[in-house]
Amino acid sequence: MLGQREAVAVLLPLAIDMLVDNPLAEGDFYPGDLLMTVLRLPSSTWIRLQEERKRLTAAVATVDLDRADLPPEVLDTVAVAKQNPV
Numbered sequence: 001m002l003g004q005r006e007a008v009a010v011l012l013p014l015a016i017d018m019l020v021d022n023p024l025a026e027g028d029f030y031p032g033d034l035l036m037t038v039l040r041l042p043s044s045t046w047i048r049l050q051e052e053r054k055r056l057t058a059a060v061a062t063v064d065l066d067r068a069d070l071p072p073e074v075l076d077t078v079a080v081a082k083q084n085p086v
Contacts, residue, residue, distance in 0.1 A: 002015060002034075002037050002038065002041065003037045003040075005041070008041065008045060009048075009049075012038065012041070012045070012049060012052060013049075013052055015034060015037075015038055016038070016052045016055050016056055016059075018034065019034065019035055019038065019055075019056060019059045020055055020058070020059050023035055023059040023060065023062055023063050024063065024070070024074075030071055030074070031069070031070060031071075031074070032063075032070055032071065032074035032077075032078070033074070035059075035060070035063075035074070035077075035078065036073065036074055036077045038056060039056075039060075039077055039078075039080075039081050039086060040077070041086075043086070046086055053085075053086055056086060057085040057086065060078060060081045060082060060085070061082065063078045063082075065078060065079055065082075
């Protein structure tokens with residue numbers, strides 16, 4: 001639902017909780033897909049969710065970009081997020 005931008009205010013804090021515990025938590029498809037969905041939310045999402053934003057930035061910082069088992073799309077999205085936090 002986050003990918004469709006439905007119920008973001010309710011679901012995003014729950015997703016952040018999951019990502020803090022496991023930044024590469026798997027949604028429905030592959031490891032890291034939940035993180036990619038959250039990172040692709042528009043910047044306007046974070047205006048009222050500054051604490052969640054900080055927690056997400058901390059979770060992103062823990063992802064090892066040298067993992068060969070992750071899809072290139074995940075690695076690319078995380079690399080950009082590390083350079084330009086949400």
